[in-house]
Amino acid sequence: MRYAAIDSWIVAKRDLIHWVREPVRVFANLAYPIISVLIFGLVFGSAMNVFGGGDYIEFLLPGMFGQTIAFGIASTIMMVSMDADRGVTDRFRASPMSQTGVVAGRSIADLVNSSLELLVLALCGLVIGWSFHDGLLNALLAFALFLWLRFALVWVGIYLGLLVKPEAAQASWMFLFPLTMFANTFVSPELMPGWLRVVAEWNPLSSTVAAARELFGNPGVGGDSWAAQNSLLLAVLWPAVFVAIFWPLSVLKYRDLSR
Amino acid sequence: MLAEGLRKMFDKKAALDGFDLAVPAGTVCGLLGPNGAGKTTAVRILATLLRLDGGRAEVAGHDVAREAPAVRRQVALNGQQSTVDGVLTGRENLVMWGRLYHLSKRQAEVRADELLEQFGLTDAAGKRAKLYSGGMRRRLDLASSFIMRPSVLFLDEPTTGLDPRNRGEVWREVKRVVAEGTTVLLTTQYLDEADQLADQIVVMDTGRVAAQGTPDQLKSKLGGDRIEVVVRDADELPVAAEVLGPDAEVDPDTFRVSVAVADRVAALTRVTSALAARGVEAEDIALRRPTLDDVFLAITGHKAVSEVRA
Incomplete structure (x- = not known):
C-alpha cells in the first residue's frame, strides 16, 4: 500500500514535469476556455438571454468550468493511449x-492540471464580472463537485485510452464538443426544442453545472424537470455511476491488454 | 527459462501453436522469424504481459501464470519502441525507473549514476532524452532495464531502426550484460544480429519452432559450403549453371550462380578451369559458408525480412 502511494506519486510527477517543461500544451489547453469566455461573455453576451433573468457572464462561467472539466478527458485519453x-x-x-499506482498517478496528475485550469478560468471570470455570492465555502464546494466529475472522467478516459490508438484519441474532440454544448453550459435548456431539452437536462455535465450555479449563487438555476430540481444530488451521483462502471472496466482492460 | 506447448489465440487464430523453448541460465537465445511468426507474443507471455491459453512456462524458476509478481521482480523487458521519456533528462529517466522498482530516492540516484557511467551516457546525463541520438536513447532504454540487475532480460527487436554503428553499440552492451550472467531472450528479424549475439537460435514460423540449434549447427544443416560464381553478362549465366551442375541456383538479377559443394578447394579448382575452358570470364568466384538467410529460406520456405546485413 505504501508503494502504491509512492508509485502513483512518481507517475504523477512525470506528467507534472512534462507540463512544467513543455508549457505550450498547458497554455493551449487554457487558451480555449479563456478565449471562449471572452467570445461568449463579451461578444455574444449582450445578445444572450438567461432563462429566468440574470447576467449572462454570471450564467456563463459555471458552464465554462464544466466544459473545461469535460474537455480534460481528451488529455487523459491522449496520455493513456500514447x-x-x-x-x-x-x-x-x-x-x-x-499496478494501481499507474492509474492513481494518472488521476493525481489530471486533477492537478484541472484544478489549475479552474483557477485560471475563475480569475479570468472575476476580472470580467463573474463572482460567487454564497460564501467561500459554498464556492469551494462547487469546485469540489467539478473535480469530482473530473475524477470520474479520468476512469472513463483511461478505459477509452486503452481502447484506442493515439490517432483516434485526437478525434475525441469531435464528440466532446457537442456533448458539452447539448447541456446547460452556454444556454438554458428551457430555450431549446423539446427533445434536445430533455437531453440537455439529463446530461451529467448539466447536473454538475447547475449544482455549481446554485452553490455560487449564479443565475439560471432551476427548471421544471426532476433532473434540474435535483441537480445537487445528481452532481454527486452521476460521477459515482461513472466510477462504478469504468473503474473496474479500466482495471480489467489494464491487466489484460490483449495486444 | 522454460516453455512447454505454449498456445495463444487471437480472434480464433493461433498466434502460438504449441511453442516450446528451453534457455539455460546465462545464455542468449535468439528468436528468429518473419513478422507475425509469434515472436513478440511469446515474449509477452514470458514477461507476464499476456495470459496463455495453453501450456506452461517458467521464468527464473517461477511459473509465469501463477507467480507473475515473483517473475516481474526478476525480469526486465525492452520492447520494440523506446520507452524513454523525451521530456525527462537521461538521469531523471533512470531515477524514475529506479523508484518504480522500489529503490529509495538515494539508492535510485546512485544506481542511475552507475548505469550512466556503464552505458557511456554520463556526459549526456543532464540533457533531455529527446535530444539524444537513436543509439543513445536505445542505450538509455537498455540501462533502465538493468536497474535491478535482472536475471532474465527480454529484448524485443532491440536494434530495429538503428544505423549500423548504433547497432554495434547496442550489441556491445548486450554482450557486456550477458558476461555478467544475465539470461537474454532476443527477438530479431536480422539474421546477422542473432549470429552475433545468440548461443542458441530458435527459428519460429506460424507460432511454432521451425528449427533450433547453435548458429553453426543450423548452417551445417544446409549441407555445408556453397560455391558462388558471378558472371559479367546475362548470356553467360546458362553456361555457368551448366558448369556448376544440375543443382545450381541461378539469380539472374545479380548474375549469380551457386551450388552446395562437399569438396571445397577441389571444387573451386574444377569450376575455375571448367569456366576458363568454356571461355567464360567470371567476375568473382568464391566459397562461402551459408548465411542464416540461407538457413531461414531453407527452413521456412520464404526469405526473412532483412534490410540490413553485416
Missing part, C-alpha cells in the same frame, strides 16, 4: 510496481 502505444504501459506492467 503510453500504451509507446510500450511504456507494458514496462510498467512487467515491473514490480504497484
Whole structure:
C-alpha cells in the first residue's frame, strides 16, 4: 500500500514535469476556455438571454468550468493511449510496481492540471464580472463537485485510452464538443426544442453545472424537470455511476491488454 | 527459462501453436522469424504481459501464470519502441525507473549514476532524452532495464531502426550484460544480429519452432559450403549453371550462380578451369559458408525480412 502511494506519486510527477517543461500544451489547453469566455461573455453576451433573468457572464462561467472539466478527458485519453502505444504501459506492467499506482498517478496528475485550469478560468471570470455570492465555502464546494466529475472522467478516459490508438484519441474532440454544448453550459435548456431539452437536462455535465450555479449563487438555476430540481444530488451521483462502471472496466482492460 | 506447448489465440487464430523453448541460465537465445511468426507474443507471455491459453512456462524458476509478481521482480523487458521519456533528462529517466522498482530516492540516484557511467551516457546525463541520438536513447532504454540487475532480460527487436554503428553499440552492451550472467531472450528479424549475439537460435514460423540449434549447427544443416560464381553478362549465366551442375541456383538479377559443394578447394579448382575452358570470364568466384538467410529460406520456405546485413 505504501508503494502504491509512492508509485502513483512518481507517475504523477512525470506528467507534472512534462507540463512544467513543455508549457505550450498547458497554455493551449487554457487558451480555449479563456478565449471562449471572452467570445461568449463579451461578444455574444449582450445578445444572450438567461432563462429566468440574470447576467449572462454570471450564467456563463459555471458552464465554462464544466466544459473545461469535460474537455480534460481528451488529455487523459491522449496520455493513456500514447503510453500504451509507446510500450511504456507494458514496462510498467512487467515491473514490480504497484499496478494501481499507474492509474492513481494518472488521476493525481489530471486533477492537478484541472484544478489549475479552474483557477485560471475563475480569475479570468472575476476580472470580467463573474463572482460567487454564497460564501467561500459554498464556492469551494462547487469546485469540489467539478473535480469530482473530473475524477470520474479520468476512469472513463483511461478505459477509452486503452481502447484506442493515439490517432483516434485526437478525434475525441469531435464528440466532446457537442456533448458539452447539448447541456446547460452556454444556454438554458428551457430555450431549446423539446427533445434536445430533455437531453440537455439529463446530461451529467448539466447536473454538475447547475449544482455549481446554485452553490455560487449564479443565475439560471432551476427548471421544471426532476433532473434540474435535483441537480445537487445528481452532481454527486452521476460521477459515482461513472466510477462504478469504468473503474473496474479500466482495471480489467489494464491487466489484460490483449495486444 | 522454460516453455512447454505454449498456445495463444487471437480472434480464433493461433498466434502460438504449441511453442516450446528451453534457455539455460546465462545464455542468449535468439528468436528468429518473419513478422507475425509469434515472436513478440511469446515474449509477452514470458514477461507476464499476456495470459496463455495453453501450456506452461517458467521464468527464473517461477511459473509465469501463477507467480507473475515473483517473475516481474526478476525480469526486465525492452520492447520494440523506446520507452524513454523525451521530456525527462537521461538521469531523471533512470531515477524514475529506479523508484518504480522500489529503490529509495538515494539508492535510485546512485544506481542511475552507475548505469550512466556503464552505458557511456554520463556526459549526456543532464540533457533531455529527446535530444539524444537513436543509439543513445536505445542505450538509455537498455540501462533502465538493468536497474535491478535482472536475471532474465527480454529484448524485443532491440536494434530495429538503428544505423549500423548504433547497432554495434547496442550489441556491445548486450554482450557486456550477458558476461555478467544475465539470461537474454532476443527477438530479431536480422539474421546477422542473432549470429552475433545468440548461443542458441530458435527459428519460429506460424507460432511454432521451425528449427533450433547453435548458429553453426543450423548452417551445417544446409549441407555445408556453397560455391558462388558471378558472371559479367546475362548470356553467360546458362553456361555457368551448366558448369556448376544440375543443382545450381541461378539469380539472374545479380548474375549469380551457386551450388552446395562437399569438396571445397577441389571444387573451386574444377569450376575455375571448367569456366576458363568454356571461355567464360567470371567476375568473382568464391566459397562461402551459408548465411542464416540461407538457413531461414531453407527452413521456412520464404526469405526473412532483412534490410540490413553485416
